[in-house]
Amino acid sequence: MRRVVVSEYLQERFLTRIGADFEVVYDPDLYADRTRLLAEAAEAEAIIIRNRTRIDTGFLQSATAMRVVGRLGVGLDNIDMAACSTAGVTVIPALGANAVSVAEYVVAAMLVLRRGVFGMTESMVAGQWPRQGHAFGNELMGSTLGLVGFGSIGRSVATRAAALGMTVVAYDPYLGKTDPAWQMAKRVELDQLLADADVVSLHIPLDATTANLIDSAALVRMKPSAVLINTSRGGVLDETALASGLRNGVIGGAALDVFESEPLGPEPAARFRGLENLILTPHVAGNTQESVDRVAEMITNAVLESLSP
Numbered sequence: 001m002r003r004v005v006v007s008e009y010l011q012e013r014f015l016t017r018i019g020a021d022f023e024v025v026y027d028p029d030l031y032a033d034r035t036r037l038l039a040e041a042a043e044a045e046a047i048i049i050r051n052r053t054r055i056d057t058g059f060l061q062s063a064t065a066m067r068v069v070g071r072l073g074v075g076l077d078n079i080d081m082a083a084c085s086t087a088g089v090t091v092i093p094a095l096g097a098n099a100v101s102v103a104e105y106v107v108a109a110m111l112v113l114r115r116g117v118f119g120m121t122e123s124m125v126a127g128q129w130p131r132q133g134h135a136f137g138n139e140l141m142g143s144t145l146g147l148v149g150f151g152s153i154g155r156s157v158a159t160r161a162a163a164l165g166m167t168v169v170a171y172d173p174y175l176g177k178t179d180p181a182w183q184m185a186k187r188v189e190l191d192q193l194l195a196d197a198d199v200v201s202l203h204i205p206l207d208a209t210t211a212n213l214i215d216s217a218a219l220v221r222m223k224p225s226a227v228l229i230n231t232s233r234g235g236v237l238d239e240t241a242l243a244s245g246l247r248n249g250v251i252g253g254a255a256l257d258v259f260e261s262e263p264l265g266p267e268p269a270a271r272f273r274g275l276e277n278l279i280l281t282p283h284v285a286g287n288t289q290e291s292v293d294r295v296a297e298m299i300t301n302a303v304l305e306s307l308s309p
Contacts, residue, residue: 004303005041007031008050008072011293014300021304022046038062046303048072051283055079060087068092068306070299073286074153075233077206092302094295096152098286102231103156105285107164109255110145110199112279113227114138116253119276138198138225141165146197148213149204149232150175150185157201158184169193194221199229206233216241219250227253231285234259243271246278253277257285 001023006015007030018024025040031053038059041047046068049055055069060083069079071093084091112118115137123130145161147154150172158168162184170185171193190213194200200222204210214228215238222228228251230237239260245251254277261268262283272278286295 002307003044004307005030005037005044005047006049007037007047007053010048010072010300011296014296017300018304022307041066045307046070048299048303049078051075051078053078055084055091057083060084060089068303070303072295072299073098075205077233077235090306092299092306094298097294097298098288098291099153099156101288101291102153102285103160104288105231105257105281106157106201106229107160109229109279110201110227111140113229113253113255113277114140114143114199116277140199143167143198144169144196146170146188146193146200147185148172148190148193148200148202150181151203153231154201154203155181155184157203166199169196190218191221194218195223197226198223199227201229202232202236204232204236206235210236212236212238214238214242216245219245222251224249225252227251227255229255231257234262239268240271243275246275253279255279255281257281258283 004018004022004024006024006026009028010026015024015026025044030037030040031049037053041059041063043065044063045065047053047063047066048070050072055078057080060066066087066089069084069089069091071079071091074093074095076091076093079091081091117136120130141164144167147158147168147170150170154170158170161168168185169188171188171190175181177187202214204213213236219241228242242254246254256279259268272280
């Protein structure tokens with residue numbers, strides 16, 4: 001019987017649907033056992049993965065019957081796209097399926113960071129009334145959002161930011177100057193974006209051109225009051241430089257959902273300890289109940305269609 005391997009979590013109803021026509025090898029932790037993964041995939045025609053399964057030359061040389069890689073998400077840094085192309089293997093990411101979830105995360109993060117009042121619960125419960133001064137934080141209305149990368153998620157953020165009365169600027173060297181998407185944002189170069197934005201949100205893939213794109217020099221070009229949000233890939237941001245910038249008032253705050261090392265080890269975690277102007281979440285910006293279902297349905301449908309006679 002024709003085989004499909006699922007090496008990371010997939011909901012039961014979608015496994016059942018695939019199993020109607022294929023032998024399904026399912027283990028949500030299979031990605032962690034490379035030897036077993038290669039053995040199970042040796043005769044499989046498709047594999048469905050998230051971001052922990054490595055699809056590289058060694059995998060493809062072992063999985064000689066492989067035709068399709070279904071990616072439950074949009075990041076492709078765990079997939080050797082050139083090797084897949086050479087091997088004639090189609091890679092299908094879930095483009096757009098989690099855009100709403102990530103966009104809402106970004107909006108929530110910039111509201112919390114710019115307002116700066118949502119860390120008072122502990123002192124309030126302790127009987128304090130920390131209402132000193134006459135103003136707390138900043139409004140989003142009238143401020144500027146800078147989007148680094150202007151694909152489907154960046155555009156979803158832009159739509160919501162515009163509804164909140166923000167000015168939206170974006171940098172994307174791969175999007176043509178005449179693309180209709182630029183009706184949603186002003187096209188600027190990266191240096192201008194960093195200098196002008198009150199909120200900088202990253203929506204770019206990790207590759208040789210974007211690794212550590214936001215480094216100490218880039219942070220210095222930002223406003224001291226600005227906040228930075230990264231929901232793309234950890235390697236596009238120099239975490240050590242960011243931690244230093246937050247401690248020294250170079251920028252006003254940050255929210256990170258992705259990291260150079262996932263999960264965070266002791267050393268990366270230590271650099272962020274004690275920072276009150278920082279929000280950390282474990283790569284969950286795109287994971288809502290709704291988006292998880294949309295992603296799974298999209299990839300299940302696409303894989304089955306690709307394998308149909």
